[in-house]
Amino acid sequence: MEIVYQPYIDPEYECLIERIYPPWVCIDNDTCKDCTLVKVDSANKHGILLEMVQVLTDLDLVISKSYISSDGGWFMDVFHVTDQLGNKITDESIILYIQQALCARRGGIAKEARTCLGKELAPGLKDLALEMTTKDRPGLMSEISAVLVELGCNITAAVAWTHSTRAASIFYVEDGLRGGPIADPRRLEHVQEQLENVIEAHHEEGEKRSVRLTIPEVGRTHTERRLHQLMYGDDDYEQCKGCDGGGNAHKKGCDRTHVSIESCKEKGYWIVNVRSRDRPKLLFDTVCALTDLQYVVFHAVVSSRGTMADQEYFVRHKDGYTLNAESERYKLTQCLIAAIERRISQGLRLDLCAKNRMGLLSDVTRVFRESGLSISRAEVGTYGERAVGSIYVTDASGHDVNPSTVELVTKEIGGSVIAVHKSQNWAPHGSSSRTSHRVPNTRVEDEEDRPRFSFGSLVRSQLERLSSSFGPIRS
Numbered sequence: 001m002e003i004v005y006q007p008y009i010d011p012e013y014e015c016l017i018e019r020i021y022p023p024w025v026c027i028d029n030d031t032c033k034d035c036t037l038v039k040v041d042s043a044n045k046h047g048i049l050l051e052m053v054q055v056l057t058d059l060d061l062v063i064s065k066s067y068i069s070s071d072g073g074w075f076m077d078v079f080h081v082t083d084q085l086g087n088k089i090t091d092e093s094i095i096l097y098i099q100q101a102l103c104a105r106r107g108g109i110a111k112e113a114r115t116c117l118g119k120e121l122a123p124g125l126k127d128l129a130l131e132m133t134t135k136d137r138p139g140l141m142s143e144i145s146a147v148l149v150e151l152g153c154n155i156t157a158a159v160a161w162t163h164s165t166r167a168a169s170i171f172y173v174e175d176g177l178r179g180g181p182i183a184d185p186r187r188l189e190h191v192q193e194q195l196e197n198v199i200e201a202h203h204e205e206g207e208k209r210s211v212r213l214t215i216p217e218v219g220r221t222h223t224e225r226r227l228h229q230l231m232y233g234d235d236d237y238e239q240c241k242g243c244d245g246g247g248n249a250h251k252k253g254c255d256r257t258h259v260s261i262e263s264c265k266e267k268g269y270w271i272v273n274v275r276s277r278d279r280p281k282l283l284f285d286t287v288c289a290l291t292d293l294q295y296v297v298f299h300a301v302v303s304s305r306g307t308m309a310d311q312e313y314f315v316r317h318k319d320g321y322t323l324n325a326e327s328e329r330y331k332l333t334q335c336l337i338a339a340i341e342r343r344i345s346q347g348l349r350l351d352l353c354a355k356n357r358m359g360l361l362s363d364v365t366r367v368f369r370e371s372g373l374s375i376s377r378a379e380v381g382t383y384g385e386r387a388v389g390s391i392y393v394t395d396a397s398g399h400d401v402n403p404s405t406v407e408l409v410t411k412e413i414g415g416s417v418i419a420v421h422k423s424q425n426w427a428p429h430g431s432s433s434r435t436s437h438r439v440p441n442t443r444v445e446d447e448e449d450r451p452r453f454s455f456g457s458l459v460r461s462q463l464e465r466l467s468s469s470f471g472p473i474r475s
Contacts, residue, residue, distance in 0.1 A: 025102045027095050029088050035064060035080045036089040040102055044075040046318055049300075050284075050291045052077060054222055055101040057284045059094060060084055066283065068300035084280075127156050127172040128182055130191075131212040131226070133234045134199045136167035138374040138396045142365035143198050144171065151191050152176045154358045157381040158389075161227050163342045164239045168230040169378075170223055176358050181216055188213055208234055224281075228288050228339060237331075237338035255308065257340050259333045269298060269314040272332070276340050278309035286311055289339035293332065294318040346376040347394035348401045350409075354416035356387040364391075367412045371405055372396050 023042035031037055040052055049068060056063060056079060065080035081089060089095060132144065141160055148155060154176035160169035175182050182188060196211045203209055210233075214220070221229070231237075243256035257276040264271050274286060283302055290297060290313065299314040354360060361380055368375060373393045380389030395401055406420060 023103045038079040040077045042075045044070045053284045057281045066302040129214045130171040133168045134209045136162045139369040142369040145362040149359045149362045160378045164236040166236045237334045240334045240337040242337045261329045272313040274311040278304040285339045347392045349421040356382045
């Protein structure tokens with residue numbers, strides 16, 4: 001193992017440097033005609049790049065390019081960003097949030113800035129978090145949400161991912177009767193015990209599983225970063241393999257994930273190159289994997305063109321050593337591929353919006369389960385009196401959903417499903433994959449033909465106009 005020696009810097013000295021030289025943030029709408037430049041200069045510390053990217057992705061902003069340099073104890077970065085519709089960032093409340101969030105250590109974020117998109121941008125601070133990992137199976141989310149309702153827990157937000165036959169989910173809950181956090185230790189113990197029963201119901205000998213309760217606290221790990229950590233702890237990366245086709249010509253024409261790691265002995269870096277299909281939050285997922293594996297990014301260039309994205313990182317381990325062992329390089333490759341694949345959308349996406357009430361998620365997921373559908377990914381939250389989110393569904397075998405089943409499901413759920421987005425492989429039987437299938441009273445969009453924008457942020461901005469079309473879920 002090759003060691004690159006670095007000077008020891010006392011943590012108190014690092015804090016002093018940050019106080020003397022606070023972060024400098026510039027929002028530049030003049031330099032580029034088609035995007036906003038977010039420029040950040042700051043004293044460097046481990047994890048600062050992830051914090052910067054997290055702030056921008058939480059705002060549903062698209063990062064098309066990024067230039068990163070952090071040698072010499074100083075962090076300098078430039079992000080090229082737009083909103084989901086390709087426009088520059090001109091909203092003063094969003095600009096204020098970016099400036100305050102990137103300098104959060106110096107006074108925090110004003111309340112009006114935290115709600116600049118019509119939602120709280122730091123959720124989960126006041127609610128109990130239930131974290132679960134287990135083997136993926138149809139009906140799992142339905143069973144969990146049903147048990148929580150029976151136990152008098154109101155689900156305020158839920159996020160679930162599936163990957164490599166494994167499932168990880170985080171449910172934020174409050175007391176369904178009184179509101180606010182659940183404080184009774186005996187009740188919390190009973191909730192955990194019942195959820196463990198659900199997880200163990202189809203558990204096989206030797207399989208990993210976990211149920212964990214975390215109380216509300218300031219500084220709680222970001223939800224999506226925590227999901228990455230849960231999936232990594234569940235070893236979902238062990239089966240990951242990128243494309244091993246050789247040659248630059250093949251690499252340029254292939255849309256699978258390519259990861260290569262080379263040595264730069266002159267500077268003591270390892271050069272990590274990642275090429276994959278572009279998608280929202282790709283940069284966040286990649287940087288999250290590098291940070292949680294204790295790698296420090298010293299330089300990086302990120303860009304996207306068309307449907308593909310290229311990322312190049314110059315890294316060292318936090319302890320100063322480089323990856324000499326082939327096993328380390330192989331594990332890093334697997335973990336990066338897994339981080340990219342976890343959020344790749346599988347199946348049909350249904351966008352939900354309805355008046356919030358206790359048991360809403362349980363009722364919606366019950367309809368999916370009874371219709372033989374499996375949830376591959378979900379993100380649902382509450383914004384004021386409305387519940388908004390997206391759920392991706394497949395059939396029980398993981399294949400595309402029959403359009404007639406979709407129609408029956410949307411009728412059963414009622415007006416809560418307001419849009420259906422089909423992937424390029426989803427189409428009525430006997431027709432081209434580009435053909436749209438109409439579901440009454442919903443909008444159907446082709447994932448490949450439409451712009452990549454966040455439906456959640458669109459719905460939040462249009463709730464009042466859309467509210468007249470929502471209907472209750474029939475029990």
